[in-house]
Amino acid sequence: MSPQLLTVNVAMENLMRQLDIGMESIKVSGSNIKKNGDPLFIRKKIGYLILEGSLDFRTTNYFKDVAVKYKPLNGDGLLVLDLRGLTYIDSCGVGSLVDMQKILKTEQKSLKIVNLRGEVKRVLDIACLSDFLGVSN
Secondary structure: OOOOOEEEEEOEHHHHHHHOOOEEEOOOOOOOEOOOOOOEEEEOOEEEEEEEEEEOOOOHHHHHHHHHHOOOOOOOOEEEEEEEEEEEEOHHHHHHHHHHHHHHHHOOOEEEEEOOOHHHHHHHHHOOOHHHHOEEO
16 A cells, blocks of 8 residues: 555644543554554544645545544534645645535534645635635634
């Protein structure tokens, strides 16, 4: 299996404590999740994923699998996508963000995208999707 060109980091316990949101502990195995030395958590009210690398036709399935796995468990939850490390996005990547927003809306959950930079910000601005995707800077 070839390595992924997209890394998704799951927010750690200290960040969740800062947000003061309930969670339950679960250990995650697999080489596609970067552990950064801390245990990983599935959140009840919020999911916080940090994307690094490229979100394109090669990585959209991986992104969707991880995003669905770590979306909030409660119906009124929030999935935050931190794009600080995302350096490239193509139309398939944009489509995967739109698909994730649609999935969350059908479950009465919300999507928020933070820390957009450079070319990725430019692509989403050109596509006029900032409001639909819940972009916040």
